[in-house]
Amino acid sequence: MEPELQVIFASVLLPFVAAIATPLAYRVLGERTGYGGAAVALACFGLVASQIGREGTVAVPWVPSLEIAMRFRVDGWALLFALLASGVGVLVFAYSAAYMHGEDNLARYYATLLAFMGSIIGVAFAADLAALFLFWELTSVCSFVLIGHNTEEDAARYSARMAMVVTVGGGLCLLAGFLLLAVVTDGAATFDLAWMLANDEAVRTALREQGLFVPALVLIGVAAAAKSAQVPLHFWLPNAMVAPTPVSAFLHSATMVKVGVYVLGRLRPLFLGVEWTLLFATLGLATMTVGAALAVIASDIKRLLAYSTASHLGLMVAGFGFRSAAGAEAGAFHLLNHALFKAALFLVAGVVAHEVGTRHLPNLGGLWRDLPVTAAVTVVAALSMAGIPPFNGFYSKELLFEAAYEAGHSAGGLAWAYPVVAVLASVLTVVYSLRFLSIFFGDRPSGLPSVHRAPVALVGPPAVLAALAAVVSVTPETAVDVVVQAAADATAAEAHEMHAGLPSHLTPPVLMSAVTVVGGVAAYPYSDRLGRGIEAVVNVRDALRPTHLYDQSLTAVELGSSFTASRVHNGLLRTYVVWCLGTASGLSLLGYATAAVQWPAMSVFDVPLAMTLVLVVALVAGVAVSVAPSHVAGVLTLSILGFMVAIFYIMASAPDLALTQLVVETLVLLIFLLVLEELPAYYADVKRFVVARDAALSLLVGVTAFVTVLLAGRRADDEQTAVAGYYAEKAVPEGGGTNIVNVILVDFRGFDTLGEIFVVTIAAISVLVLITMRNRGERR
Amino acid sequence: MKTTARIVVPIVLVVAVSLLLQGHNLPGGGFIGGVLTTAAFALIYVAYGLDYLEIGVLGREVESGTGIFEHRSVTAYKRTFVFGLAVAVGSGLAALAFDEPFLTQTYTIVEHVPIYHEIELASALVFDVGVYFVVVGGLLTILSVVGGE
Numbered sequence: 047m048e049p050e051l052q053v054i055f056a057s058v059l060l061p062f063v064a065a066i067a068t069p070l071a072y073r074v075l076g077e078r079t080g081y082g083g084a085a086v087a088l089a090c091f092g093l094v095a096s097q098i099g100r101e102g103t104v105a106v107p108w109v110p111s112l113e114i115a116m117r118f119r120v121d122g123w124a125l126l127f128a129l130l131a132s133g134v135g136v137l138v139f140a141y142s143a144a145y146m147h148g149e150d151n152l153a154r155y156y157a158t159l160l161a162f163m164g165s166i167i168g169v170a171f172a173a174d175l176a177a178l179f180l181f182w183e184l185t186s187v188c189s190f191v192l193i194g195h196n197t198e199e200d201a202a203r204y205s206a207r208m209a210m211v212v213t214v215g216g217g218l219c220l221l222a223g224f225l226l227l228a229v230v231t232d233g234a235a236t237f238d239l240a241w242m243l244a245n246d247e248a249v250r251t252a253l254r255e256q257g258l259f260v261p262a263l264v265l266i267g268v269a270a271a272a273k274s275a276q277v278p279l280h281f282w283l284p285n286a287m288v289a290p291t292p293v294s295a296f297l298h299s300a301t302m303v304k305v306g307v308y309v310l311g312r313l314r315p316l317f318l319g320v321e322w323t324l325l326f327a328t329l330g331l332a333t334m335t336v337g338a339a340l341a342v343i344a345s346d347i348k349r350l351l352a353y354s355t356a357s358h359l360g361l362m363v364a365g366f367g368f369r370s371a372a373g374a375e376a377g378a379f380h381l382l383n384h385a386l387f388k389a390a391l392f393l394v395a396g397v398v399a400h401e402v403g404t405r406h407l408p409n410l411g412g413l414w415r416d417l418p419v420t421a422a423v424t425v426v427a428a429l430s431m432a433g434i435p436p437f438n439g440f441y442s443k444e445l446l447f448e449a450a451y452e453a454g455h456s457a458g459g460l461a462w463a464y465p466v467v468a469v470l471a472s473v474l475t476v477v478y479s480l481r482f483l484s485i486f487f488g489d490r491p492s493g494l495p496s497v498h499r500a501p502v503a504l505v506g507p508p509a510v511l512a513a514l515a516a517v518v519s520v521t522p523e524t525a526v527d528v529v530v531q532a533a534a535d536a537t538a539a540e541a542h543e544m545h546a547g548l549p550s551h552l553t554p555p556v557l558m559s560a561v562t563v564v565g566g567v568a569a570y571p572y573s574d575r576l577g578r579g580i581e582a583v584v585n586v587r588d589a590l591r592p593t594h595l596y597d598q599s600l601t602a603v604e605l606g607s608s609f610t611a612s613r614v615h616n617g618l619l620r621t622y623v624v625w626c627l628g629t630a631s632g633l634s635l636l637g638y639a640t641a642a643v644q645w646p647a648m649s650v651f652d653v654p655l656a657m658t659l660v661l662v663v664a665l666v667a668g669v670a671v672s673v674a675p676s677h678v679a680g681v682l683t684l685s686i687l688g689f690m691v692a693i694f695y696i697m698a699s700a701p702d703l704a705l706t707q708l709v710v711e712t713l714v715l716l717i718f719l720l721v722l723e724e725l726p727a728y729y730a731d732v733k734r735f736v737v738a739r740d741a742a743l744s745l746l747v748g749v750t751a752f753v754t755v756l757l758a759g760r761r762a763d764d765e766q767t768a769v770a771g772y773y774a775e776k777a778v779p780e781g782g783g784t785n786i787v788n789v790i791l792v793d794f795r796g797f798d799t800l801g802e803i804f805v806v807t808i809a810a811i812s813v814l815v816l817i818t819m820r821n822r823g824e825r826r
Numbered sequence: 827m828k829t830t831a832r833i834v835v836p837i838v839l840v841v842a843v844s845l846l847l848q849g850h851n852l853p854g855g856g857f858i859g860g861v862l863t864t865a866a867f868a869l870i871y872v873a874y875g876l877d878y879l880e881i882g883v884l885g886r887e888v889e890s891g892t893g894i895f896e897h898r899s900v901t902a903y904k905r906t907f908v909f910g911l912a913v914a915v916g917s918g919l920a921a922l923a924f925d926e927p928f929l930t931q932t933y934t935i936v937e938h939v940p941i942y943h944e945i946e947l948a949s950a951l952v953f954d955v956g957v958y959f960v961v962v963g964g965l966l967t968i969l970s971v972v973g974g975e
Contacts, residue, residue, distance in 0.1 A: 702855070702858070705858050706857065706858050706861070709861045709862045709865060712865050713861055713864055713865040713965070716869060716871075716872055717868065717969060717972075719872055720871065720872060720969070720972070721972065796918065799953075799957060800915070800918065803910065803911060803914055803957050803960040803961070803964075804911070806907070806960050806961055806964040806965070807907050807908075807911055807960055807963075809964060809968065810904075810907060810963070810964035810967040813967070813968045813971055813972065814904075814971060817971055
């Protein structure tokens with residue numbers, strides 16, 4: 047069944063409209079704006095849910111000249127992601143209303159959060175590369191604003207910038223990758239992703255023929271890795287935890303970081319092959335292991351969850367990386383499961399931080415008496431995260447084990463590393479999940495203050511998520527039927543009926559799960575020693591830390607730009623002139639050289655004597671200006687040059703130009719007379735280098751002007767150009783004037799003239815402003 | 827110098843206005859007229875100084891001690907170029923009333939040219955007058971502010 051265009055557009059646009067209205071709504075509703083946001087999210091959820099079971103593409107032209115359209119594709123994968131975004135959105139908005147009590151800048155917070163939700167729904171449905179890129183970058187920008195919510199804090203600013211640099215830098219790679227795709231399919235699809243997916247065989251062949259398959263794959267891979275916090279670009283995610291907890295739950299676990307995974311799933315049918323598996327299965331498993339290891343040594347509960355998020359994103363990437371159907375199923379199913387348990391855990395971390403006042407893991411413990419409901423939520427979510435049967439995380443992890451085992455079994459040799467690493471990472475996952483659980487169980491540390499019950503508004507949203515996780519745990523087949531099967535089909539090369547459930551007989555993947563659970567539980571008592579071991583590895587070399595590299599490269603960029611600025615942009619007008627003229631001339635000459643223009647034949651002998659004389663006088667005057675001993679002499683000789691040019695114009699029958707030249711020349715002379723006495727007679731000793739540079743620059747500009755005139759000028763025997771003929775023909779009947787120059791200025795090219803008089807105005811205003819500011823500077 | 831200016835400036839101003847008015851059919855136009863007018867004013871400044879226009883011609887008192895930016899002439903010049911800009915833009919907007927595009931870059935006519943029996947009244951002249959005032963106002967602002975330094 048075809049999707050309904052209006053419904054899809056409404057679900058994408060509604061959050062943006064609400065975001066615009068938020069500042070006004072905030073004046074009326076105050077802190078209850080959060081519930082308004084929840085209502086908007088619920089409306090989006092309803093709109094998206096009404097499209098379940100439909101499939102197809104709808105489009106509205108956007109930039110027809112570039113064949114860009116607001117094209118939305120509805121299928122299981124898009125619906126799953128959009129449902130997650132809006133559904134988790136409802137809970138996060140409701141949670142925010144209580145959590146963000148008494149905070150500043152709430153209007154901005156809610157507006158950004160709403161805009162973010164719109165962007166993420168846009169990413170989910172977008173089937174046009176340009177639109178997808180737009181929504182992708184919008185999520186990065188919203189994330190930047192939300193991470194930097196506390197604008198006064200240095201840490202927030204630092205982390206916001208880091209997230210921005212990494213994710214937007216990745217976004218540029220995405221753009222490059224998309225452009226490669228657009229170039230390859232030029233003429234047939236350009237930016238139409240739906241067409242590309244429908245004709246994946248043709249696109250693949252075209253990519254391979256032009257040798258762009260691997261470049262496009264790598265570029266998109268880098269983009270997805272940056273967005274989804276894959277090694278070695280994972281470092282921004284833990285730093286992003288300075289954001290308010292609802293933001294962490296929504297953006298940095300449930301939705302935004304999954305955009306990379308989502309796009310991988312979307313493009314999987316297009317790129318699936320040996321290179322794909324090698325790149326993404328390896329990347330995903332590496333991230334899974336590194337993230338889990340770092341989560342084991344994290345002492346801040348939010349950082350623990352952040353590293354764990356990176357690890358689970360690695361699981362999804364690895365799942366999509368494997369060729370088998372089980373891989374796609376693992377990725378799609380885990381996208382859902384992870385959103386349910388990880389968003390719940392983040393909200394739990396928020397409750398703990400809110401009620402206890404600390405997020406430091408060693409200071410927390412035995413809280414189940416104080417926060418019983420929260421503890422129950424955590425048990426479900428954490429065991430699901432650990433992948434303990436029968437919780438929902440187990441099913442998707444089991445699918446990953448199946449895919450990894452199949453990959454190892456079919457390829458053999460080194461490919462056996464896939465299942466081994468997957469098990470290792472999962473063991474670590476169990477360890478850190480148990481560590482997280484330990485804040486509710488075990489001994490209560492002595493320093494812990496008395497803790498109030500958390501309000502329903504804070505516990506409700508994570509409880510809903512945990513309840514959903516429990517439902518999926520009990521009847522995984524229901525979830526599969528409703529959304530996951532369709533989602534996995536959309537990301538798989540061929541359809542495959544999916545099953546999820548507890549294993550009934552012993553298979554290698556089941557054995558892997560057993561090893562994971564037993565190994566994890568057995569290793570938990572030694573987690574301190576394990577942590578020390580991991581720390582020893584991490585601390586081997588400072589240079590190996592990605593954060594360190596990031597800081598260093600940022601410092602290098604800053605140094606480089608300040609060095610460039612001091613050279614190019616140093617506040618001296620003459621430097622600017624050198625750079626502007628030098629660049630313009632150099633580029634023009636380069637352009638002529640690369641275009642291999644024809645050198646026109648010319649003869650100097652048929653120039654009239656009078657004209658030669660005038661030009662010779664002008665030349666002499668020009669030389670005289672540059673060697674003039676005083677300002678007065680210089681100005682006067684400059685005027686001679688100007689008047690000679692005017693006479694030249696008259697001889698070349700251009701009276702308007704001549705008139706203008708004469709008048710301007712007079713005015714310039716007068717102005718010089720005004721300011722002459724203010725100029726100092728002596729500046730400084732002339733430096734050889736400066737003279738040489740200026741002479742070279744003058745020569746360069748002269749040569750450029752000369753060549754340009756020679757090449758662009760109309761020669762005597764050329765035909766009149768069409769434009770010139772048009773002007774000459776139409777001047778009297780349409781412009782009503784016999785002075786063609788003036789008719790062109792005011793009639794045909796009125797817009798240009800309007801622009802020019804604006805320039806005159808702006809120049810006048812700038813002079814005013816500059817002189818005012820100079821006076822201020824002196825006073826200071 | 828002063829004597830020359832006394833004789834030359836009126837002639838220059840008349841020429842400038844005639845250049846502006848005849849610009850559509852003969853050499854001239856708003857820009858040249860504007861620059862020429864500015865040149866005439868500049869001549870006055872060089873010969874008599876900044877305050878001459880206010881004191882000598884208009885017979886007003888000049889408050890001493892205020893900066894060049896509060897100078898009455900400068901304010902008048904600023905108003906002049908704003909006025910010119912308004913006239914130019916307004917003449918473009920007027921075309922909209924006749925269902926013609928506002929100063930489009932195509933080669934269609936932008937202005938309407940109603941032709942009377944003997945005299946031609948081109949609406950383009952309005953635009954040109956706008957150009958004239960912008961040039962006069964803008965250049966004189968620059969000139970007097972820089973000159974005032």
